Amino acid sequence: MTKRLLQGSEAVAEAAIAAGCRFFAGYPMLPFTELLEQMASKLPAAGGVCINAASEIEGINMALGAAATGARAATGSCGQGLALMQEAIAELALNELPLVIFNMARGQQDYFQATRGGGWGDYRTITLAPKDVTEAVDHTQLLFHLADLHRTPVILYGDYVIAHSSVAVDVRPLAFPPTPPKVWALDGSMTGSGRARQIWTWAQGKPNTPGPGPNRAWQTIAEKYDHIAGIEARHEVAHADDADILLVSFGTTGVFVDRVVEELRAEGLRVGAFRPVTLWPFPGAALEAASRGCSHVLVYELNGGQMVDDVRMYAADRSVVRSIGGVSQDGSGMRQGALLDAAVLRRRVLDAVGLTEGAR
Amino acid sequence: MNEREVLFTGIGGQGLQMVSKALGMAALADGREVLLVPRYGGMMRGGKTNAELTIGDPPLRALPVVTAAWSAFVMHQAFWETIRPNLRSGAVVVVNSSLFHLDVDVDEARSFRVPATDIAAELGSPMSAGFVLLGAFLAITGLAPVGAAVDAMRQLVPPYRTQHVTNNERAIEAGVAAGPALAAPAWSDLEGVR
Amino acid sequence: MTPRLISAFKPSLLQSSEHDLCPGCGHAPAWRITLDVVAELDLKPVVLAGHGCYTQLMVNSDVDSLQTLHGRAPAAATGVKRMLPDTPVITLQGDGDMVSEGLHEVLHAAARGERITALLFNNGVFGDTGGHMTATTVVGQRTKTSLDGRDAEQHGYPIDVGRLLAQIDGAAYVARGAVSSAGLVARTKRMIRRALELQLEGAGFTFVEVLTMCPTGWFVGTPQGPEYLEESMIATFGIGELKAPSAP
Amino acid sequence: MTTILTRGTVRIDVESCKGCDLCIAACRPGVLHMTTDRFNQRGYRYPELSAGCTGCDACAQVCPDFVFEVWKFEEPVDLPPGLVPDAAVHRTVAAFKDDNH
Numbered sequence: 001m002t003k004r005l006l007q008g009s010e011a012v013a014e015a016a017i018a019a020g021c022r023f024f025a026g027y028p029m030l031p032f033t034e035l036l037e038q039m040a041s042k043l044p045a046a047g048g049v050c051i052n053a054a055s056e057i058e059g060i061n062m063a064l065g066a067a068a069t070g071a072r073a074a075t076g077s078c079g080q081g082l083a084l085m086q087e088a089i090a091e092l093a094l095n096e097l098p099l100v101i102f103n104m105a106r107g108q109q110d111y112f113q114a115t116r117g118g119g120w121g122d123y124r125t126i127t128l129a130p131k132d133v134t135e136a137v138d139h140t141q142l143l144f145h146l147a148d149l150h151r152t153p154v155i156l157y158g159d160y161v162i163a164h165s166s167v168a169v170d171v172r173p174l175a176f177p178p179t180p181p182k183v184w185a186l187d188g189s190m191t192g193s194g195r196a197r198q199i200w201t202w203a204q205g206k207p208n209t210p211g212p213g214p215n216r217a218w219q220t221i222a223e224k225y226d227h228i229a230g231i232e233a234r235h236e237v238a239h240a241d242d243a244d245i246l247l248v249s250f251g252t253t254g255v256f257v258d259r260v261v262e263e264l265r266a267e268g269l270r271v272g273a274f275r276p277v278t279l280w281p282f283p284g285a286a287l288e289a290a291s292r293g294c295s296h297v298l299v300y301e302l303n304g305g306q307m308v309d310d311v312r313m314y315a316a317d318r319s320v321v322r323s324i325g326g327v328s329q330d331g332s333g334m335r336q337g338a339l340l341d342a343a344v345l346r347r348r349v350l351d352a353v354g355l356t357e358g359a360r
Numbered sequence: 361m362n363e364r365e366v367l368f369t370g371i372g373g374q375g376l377q378m379v380s381k382a383l384g385m386a387a388l389a390d391g392r393e394v395l396l397v398p399r400y401g402g403m404m405r406g407g408k409t410n411a412e413l414t415i416g417d418p419p420l421r422a423l424p425v426v427t428a429a430w431s432a433f434v435m436h437q438a439f440w441e442t443i444r445p446n447l448r449s450g451a452v453v454v455v456n457s458s459l460f461h462l463d464v465d466v467d468e469a470r471s472f473r474v475p476a477t478d479i480a481a482e483l484g485s486p487m488s489a490g491f492v493l494l495g496a497f498l499a500i501t502g503l504a505p506v507g508a509a510v511d512a513m514r515q516l517v518p519p520y521r522t523q524h525v526t527n528n529e530r531a532i533e534a535g536v537a538a539g540p541a542l543a544a545p546a547w548s549d550l551e552g553v554r
Numbered sequence: 555m556t557p558r559l560i561s562a563f564k565p566s567l568l569q570s571s572e573h574d575l576c577p578g579c580g581h582a583p584a585w586r587i588t589l590d591v592v593a594e595l596d597l598k599p600v601v602l603a604g605h606g607c608y609t610q611l612m613v614n615s616d617v618d619s620l621q622t623l624h625g626r627a628p629a630a631a632t633g634v635k636r637m638l639p640d641t642p643v644i645t646l647q648g649d650g651d652m653v654s655e656g657l658h659e660v661l662h663a664a665a666r667g668e669r670i671t672a673l674l675f676n677n678g679v680f681g682d683t684g685g686h687m688t689a690t691t692v693v694g695q696r697t698k699t700s701l702d703g704r705d706a707e708q709h710g711y712p713i714d715v716g717r718l719l720a721q722i723d724g725a726a727y728v729a730r731g732a733v734s735s736a737g738l739v740a741r742t743k744r745m746i747r748r749a750l751e752l753q754l755e756g757a758g759f760t761f762v763e764v765l766t767m768c769p770t771g772w773f774v775g776t777p778q779g780p781e782y783l784e785e786s787m788i789a790t791f792g793i794g795e796l797k798a799p800s801a802p
Numbered sequence: 803m804t805t806i807l808t809r810g811t812v813r814i815d816v817e818s819c820k821g822c823d824l825c826i827a828a829c830r831p832g833v834l835h836m837t838t839d840r841f842n843q844r845g846y847r848y849p850e851l852s853a854g855c856t857g858c859d860a861c862a863q864v865c866p867d868f869v870f871e872v873w874k875f876e877e878p879v880d881l882p883p884g885l886v887p888d889a890a891v892h893r894t895v896a897a898f899k900d901d902n903h
Contacts, residue, residue, distance in 0.1 A: 003388065004388075005381065005384050005385045005388050005394055005396070027654070027655070028650075028680050028683040028684075028686040028699070029683065030683055030684075033683045033684065033686065033698075036686070036699060037686070037698050037699060040698075040699045040700075040701075041701060044708075052686065052687045052699040052700070052709070054653075054654040054655065054657065054689050055625065055654065055655045055656075161397065161424045164397065164398050165395060165396060165397040165398070165424055166381060166384060166394070166395075166396040166397075167394065167395050167396070168388050168393055168394050252424065255423055255424070256423060256425075259421070259423060332401050335399075340424075340425055341425055341427060342423060342425075342427075343427065371844075371845070372576075372770075401574075404576050404684060404685075404770040405576040405577055405769075405770050405820075406574075406576060406577055406820055406844070406846075407574055407576075436845060438844060438845070459841075459845040519701075520696070520701070520773070556876065557810070557811065557857075557873035557874060557875050557876075558873065558874050558875075558876065559871070559872075559873055560810070560857055560859050560862075560872040560873060560874050561859050561862045561870075561871070561872045562871055563813075563815055563868050563869070563870070563871045564868040568868070571815075571818060571867065571868035572818070573867075575866060576820075577820035577821055577822040577846070577866070577867075578820075578822035578823075578824060578866060579866045580866070581866075582865075582866035582867065582868070583863060583864055583865065583866060586863075586868070587863075733864065735828065735864070736828045736830075736858075736859075736860035736861075736863045736864055739863040739864060740863065769822075776821075776822035776823055776824065777822070777823040777824070777826070777827065779822075779824070780824065780827070
């Protein structure tokens with residue numbers, strides 16, 4: 001496969017189809033709209049269905065239905081649209097239904113929404129935050145695997161850089177180990193057999209096949225998420241072994257951190273970088289290890305301070321954790337603003353550690 | 361660090377997004393790495409339509425925010441101020457002089473004025489002004505091969521607009537003729553610009 | 555030979571005529587006649603706007619306005635009108651906002667007979683996302699999510715929300731106009747005036763749909779906008795009063 | 803010298819126009835024509851008025867950019883054929899805003 005210049009939304013759509021996605025429903029809302037456009041034009045040719053839903057709530061409930069038949073399905077929007085989808089995301093989690101949800105967000109202010117969730121009950125959503133289009137292509141395929149493996153809704157946390165920018169990318173299908181057969185999938189075949197199946201968050205079951213009931217079902221699902229937390233955390237770390245200053249960021253901010261770390265190390269500053277790749281499960285153990293011995297753990301996220309809570313929870317020394325990001329949107333409100341800039345980050349790092357430009 | 365940045369600006373309806381992608385695809389065909397980040401708002405026709413393109417040898421170290429660009433591709437003056445501050449001194453600025461009447465106040469700028477809209481109108485295809493300026497830009501900078509840009513254009517024109525392909529091709533050729541050849545070469549004067 | 559002013563550049567309630575709507579957009583003339591009627595009837599309304607290209611017109615309009623969530627204007631308007639029964643209440647939505655996202659809300663507001671005037675600027679496409687299919691995109695109409703034209707087999711049929719609302723007892727006035735010609739603009743202005751008068755009389759839920767041009771979203775040149783509107787939307791939905799109280 | 807009976811006139815805010823042409827078809831007496839080689843500050847062609855206007859207000863009703871101010875004469879006047887000189891109003895958008903206190 002040769003590299004092609006693809007817009008992120010097109011690359012992600014091809015990756016989803018390569019991963020076996022055969023149902024997609026969504027409602028236009030920038031910067032997610034382009035992914036809906038790409039699915040509308042590419043999915044039918046791959047034998048799939050793409051529906052231009054009449055609302056976000058309708059879209060995710062269509063996808064929930066498709067998932068209940070065992071099909072690999074997906075939906076998406078930006079943070080505002082995902083707010084409408086929260087009830088259905090909880091329902092998917094407590095129905096143990098797999099679904100991939102693309103949040104092509106309008107910035108970084110949806111971290112809590114993705115990691116704490118706004119639905120009902122004990123559930124979490126595995127969330128991957130790629131730092132560029134190339135990583136988004138791999139994450140998309142990984143998410144379809146994880147959703148089926150753990151029977152859970154999962155989220156790709158993208159933004160306008162992921163959705164709109166074009167890069168030379170090679171969307172090659174990735175291989176994953178097989179996932180358990182979907183015996184639970186509904187297709188009508190068990191009707192009249194006396195052992196017909198039901199998918200319902202109350203898990204009552206039927207006369208001949210009684211279910212665990214809400215209490216035990218929800219306990220089991222809560223334990224499942226604890227299990228997932230232990231095995232699915234992912235992160236990227238650089239120069240932590242000798243770092244005195246650790247910069248922590250997520251998503252597309254990561255490429256700016258990498259540039260500034262490279263510059264400051266060349267100037268003799270012992271700086272390292274830590275980037276949670278899964279926002280949930282948060283890579284707490286890895287952060288604790290990377291932050292041990294650091295005199296400064298600086299969190300650079302473009303919101304009012306959300307991931308900093310998790311960093312404080314796991315950092316080796318909570319007292320050295322500081323947020324150096326902030327709310328930053330451009331005029332349209334559709335994308336990050338002036339803080340997304342290497343020169344700004346560099347200045348804030350130097351200020352935070354009490355150094356001025358050129359003082360060293 | 362062998363990378364060149366191009367900041368595009370124009371108004372909706374000038375085909376700027378397609379032209380910026382054609383240039384990116386031509387560079388990719390020429391063996392270079394590419395990062396293209398569009399910036400457009402809600403209003404389509406007449407609204408702001410910008411793009412930031414970085415071309416260089418792999419691995420590309422460009423960031424999705426360009427703050428000191430090597431060159432500018434200016435189709436209209438309406439949103440010139442949104443890119444001017446992000447041009448480095450000595451930048452190569454190629455403007456569509458039919459719809460850009462301001463002075464290029466970038467220090468030591470090497471600016472080139474090409475009446476792309478008028479040329480396109482004379483060809484009988486006013487919509488292809490973007491490709492006229494692309495031809496001129498490639499002639500002046502040699503940033504990517506003209507032939508590869510023509511191939512890219514053919515792939516990019518949507519099925520419901522193939523009637524424009526021949527016009528766009530003639531527009532690129534007319535642009536090449538209008539641009540002083542290698543007056544600001546992209547790849548040979550590596551030191552000249554710092 | 556002193557000339558008499560017939561119409562000023564802009565309605566008195568429009569504070570600035572500078573806006574980012576595309577060339578040839580039908581929303582602006584539709585909003586112009588609305589503001590003209592409000593001024594002529596000397597009303598002091600609360601306007602509730604949904605999300606679409608028209609949203610920016612609220613920023614320029616000298617009327618008290620509440621920006622509502624996508625599709626939820628009729629619900630919010632219920633709350634406003636129930637608290638201020640003597641205040642005229644107008645909702646402004648596009649087809650994406652009302653017929654796609656918020657069909658549930660407008661039908662129930664009508665069924666409750668809420669004494670509001672709901673305006674629908676219908677151009678059959680999501681303008682501000684760049685031209686995507688909505689619930690009123692007509693069969694055969696090309697959009698970014700129906701590139702080969704809306705095909706009933708795959709995308710289903712458009713919803714004629716006017717016809718639905720006309721069946722609902724709580725609705726007192728349901729009409730549909732357009733802005734594709736000066737004559738239709740004048741006729742639509744009379745419909746908006748009638749709807750607001752009926753609201754003030756407490757006759758019940760009043761509704762005016764205005765078919766508007768979106769040349770950008772329809773992939774047509776601006777001069778072809780009116781003709782395309784007539785051949786696609788007027789041909790599908792028709793113009794006129796679908797429900798009106800018998801003449802007093 | 804032939805003259806044209808003219809019952810009204812319009813003032814045209816040239817800089818606000820986005821060149822959409824809708825007023826041309828709407829003008830009942832057909833006295834509005836787009837420029838062909840002149841553009842406003844935003845690069846758009848704009849309408850020009852010839853003698854014969856009736857003050858019918860059709861142009862203002864269809865215009866999406868509020869470009870027309872329409873006047874009617876008490877008594878019809880005879881104007882030489884061709885462009886009505888003082889119709890075009892080259893108002894900068896900023897100047898326009900000042901009108902709105």
